[in-house]
Amino acid sequence: MSTQHKNLSDFSGSEIPSALAYSFGIVVAEWNAEITNALYQGAYENLIKYGATAENIYTYQVPGSFELTAGADLLLKNLKLDAVICLGCVIQGETRHFDFICNAVANGVSNVSIKYSKPVIFGVLTTDNHQQAFDRAGGKHGNKGDEAAFTAIKMAHLAETLKG
Template identity: 50%
Template sequence: MATAYQNLSSYDPASVPDASDMRVAIVCAEWNANVTEKLLEGACDALEKNGVKSENILVARVPGTFELTFGAQQMAETYEPDAVIVLGCVVRGDTPHFDYVCQGVTIGITKLNTMFGIPFIFGVLTTDTMQQSLDRAGGVHGNKGVEAAITAIKMHDFVCKLK
């Protein structure tokens, strides 16, 4: 497991490009809000610490993780941000629902990455237990929201360098 070897909140600030002109959309699932709100807080804090103005962070919520794809598409079309971050949490249960939701949102976000000229960042926790999710939402393994924010900044810089 990758997080056993690296904290999700760890990054070298010197390696993060200037983000002062970025507009970032974040779509956050309401399901498992005790986890997703911590992911959202981590993402917003990391974006602001790295230069994104608070008024350039556009946040919307959708009911669940499966709805993140549609929400991300709508945010991209409506606000034309430089990057879109999706934040969700799916915890394995006793039915195959976990597999369908995880596969659907993974394929959906991958498709959005090929349709738009901006990065869509996958900040979805897919864990076996709620404790594993909490550990990755500001717990012992850091915060996946921070990782998603830094990835958004770096991918926007990647796109800019190609132009």
Template identity: 40%
Template sequence: MRTEGLTTAIEGVHDGEGRRIAIIFTRWNDEIISEMRTACLDTLKTQGVTKENIEEIIIPGAFEFPLTCTLAAESEKFDAVIALGCVIRGETPHFDYVAGEAARGITSASLSGNTPVIFGVLTVNTEEQAWQRAARDKDNKGAEFALAALEMAAVTEKLKRV
């Protein structure tokens, strides 16, 4: 917790020691997801999360996130849940339905309990845009989602004690 002036700021840290994290990822766009998953796992381990405290849950696609994230968040087994997926716009309105419902459902899952659920779903227009966000030699979003999960786990823990 930081104190600046007359206020106290609650701030999260990226310390993963003792943290239990669920990573829910899709089979759809599996090559892109695999890159984000690897970066996510590497980052969690670098920050002190042990292999035994990471549970991976594989689902078919992004439309299945709402139920799976809700069940994981409400289980109280995890300090944070990370939803990893990628929805690429196509020629039909399918993208709008899947991306929109995934976002709505993941938000709902996060609000359903006291466990933060990280929206780690790329919603892009092209496969090229997805790779720009998932390539190991660039700014891989999987690592960012891992850090966000640890930070939110710490913030949530602190807020529960206030």
């Protein structure tokens, strides 16, 4: 199915549990700030919409997407959190730098999640150009920040459920 005009962030058929009982960290890359700020707004607003309290959402900025892994690690090491959302944007350039950064961030986020046995959500856009990033940060394809918030809530709920 073509995604040309589809809102990819439509979770209308999915049940989102209440976020009231959970604490969340959000790590936001400053690079491509116009895009990452839009991702952050989507994530933050949806955490609040589904019951998280502002005092249980801890937001920190890091210079770029590469630093998201270290930021998530520091948050989980120093704060009692149920999930961390990593938000960034890497846009393809003329060199292979894009590939190295995207792979490092994806692997790093996964490794931090495993290290702490906590959900660490990969909310990083990896696009070919600025327009694709804007389309996925509140544009015609929705907001991946929304998706990151939904994922964090659902994974925090799953972790709590499995603890018994």
